[in-house]
Amino acid sequence: MSHSVDEQLSLFRYLIQTRSFNEATLRFLDSLLVSKDVKSLIETRSSLKQLLKSESLSIIHSIAAESIHDKLVVLDFFVHAFALVGDLESCLALRYEALVMRDLKSASFQLLQVSPLEWLNFVEDAVNNGFHSVAVKACENALWCIGNNDVQKLGRDMFPENSKTTIISEITRLRNLALTSVSSCSVQVQATEYLERKTREQQKLDLPFKEKRCPASTSFRNGIKKQNMRKLHERQSHMQVNGALPERHPNLRWVGLGGTQRLKR
Template structure:
C-alpha cells in the first residue's frame, strides 16, 4: 500500500505542477486520503498538506501576476478550499473560503451573480465556530448582518430580517465570550507551565511525576482524537460542512 500511496502522491503532485485544478485532481487526493492504514495515513496527510501549502501559495501569487479574471481566481481558490478540506486542513480551507467570499463581495456590483448571500456568510460563520476559529466566526456574522441590511437599502429590513439580525448579534456576543475564555485559558496555561518549570527545576528531568503523567495523558487523548478522525476519513466521511 505504501508503494501505491507514493505513486498516487506523485500523480497528485504532477497534476498540481500542470495546474490541473479540477475534479480529476481532487479525485486523486480523495483516493490518497482514504487509506485504511491509519499509520500510513498520518504520514501521508502531513506530506499532502506540505504539498498543498507550498502549491497554493505559489498558485495564488501567480494569479495576481497573470491578472486572471475574477472567475478564474475563484475557480483556483475553490479548488484549494476543497483540497485542504480533503486533507483535513480545516484552517487553510476556511481561510481560503473567506478570501473567496470577500473577493466576490468586492466585485458583485459589476457581476451580480457573484454576490455573496446571507446564507453563505452565515454558513461560513457556523463552520468557523464549529471548528474553533472564533474570530473568523465573528467576521462571518458581521458580513451576514451587512448582507441582510443591504438586501433592501431603500426600504430597510423587514420584521423577519430584523429578528434574524438580533439572533445573529446574540450568536456574535456568545462567540466573543468564547474568544475571551480562550484567551484566559491560554494565559493560565502559560502561567501554570512557568510555575511547573520552577517547581521541577531542581528535580531529575527523567522523573515521571504528575506533570509528566498529565502531559502523556494529554498527548494520548490528542492521538486518539486524530485516530478517530482518520478512521472517519477512511470510511468515506468527508468534511462536507466546509466543502459545500
C-alpha cells in the same frame, strides 16, 4: 511510505502544477486517502496537507493578476481539497478569502454578491470548529450584507423577507458566542502570562536568598569544626595536666579531624 504512494503524490503535485483544478483531480485526491491500515493513512494525509499548503500558496500568488473568475475557481478547488484531507483551518481560511473577494467585487459583478445565508453557513462552521476570531469578522460582514440595499435588489427568492429576522437573530447569537470565546481565550492568555511573569519575579527574589544561604551554611560548618578543635585542645591540655598524655615525640604532631585525632610524622 511505499514507492507507489510516492508516485501517486508526485502525480497529484503534477496535476496541481498544471492547473488541473477539476472534479477528476479531486476524485484522484480522494482515492489517495483510501488505505488498508491506519499508519499509512496518517502518513499519506500528513504528506498531502503539506503538499497542498505549499502548492496553494504558490498557485494563489501566481494568479494575482488573473480574472476574478479564475481566482474563485482556484480557491474553490483548494477549499474542497483541504476539506478532503481534513485540514479544516486551511479550508475555512480559503472559504473566507473567497467570500471576501466576492464581496469586494460584487459592486461591479452583482452576481458575486454573498448572501446572508452564505455568511451564516460560514459563521456556523467557523464557530463549530473553534475559529472564533474569524467568525466575529464574518458576522460583521453578514450583518452589513443584510443591511446593504444592493442585497435587496437580488430578489426576494435569494433573501426572503420573512427569514430576515431569524437570520439576524442567529448571526447575532453566534457573534456573541464567538466574542465570548475570544474574550475568554484572551483572559486565559493574560492569566498565563501573569503567572509566568510572577514566577520569573519570584525566582529573581529567591536567587539572592539562595546565594546568602550558601555562605551561611559554610560558616555553620566552619563553626562546628572550630568548636571540635577547641574541645580537642581543651582535652589535650587536661590530659597533659593530669599526666595522662605522653610527651610528644619531636618528629610527631597531633592533627584533629572532625573530633578525632591521629599522629602524623
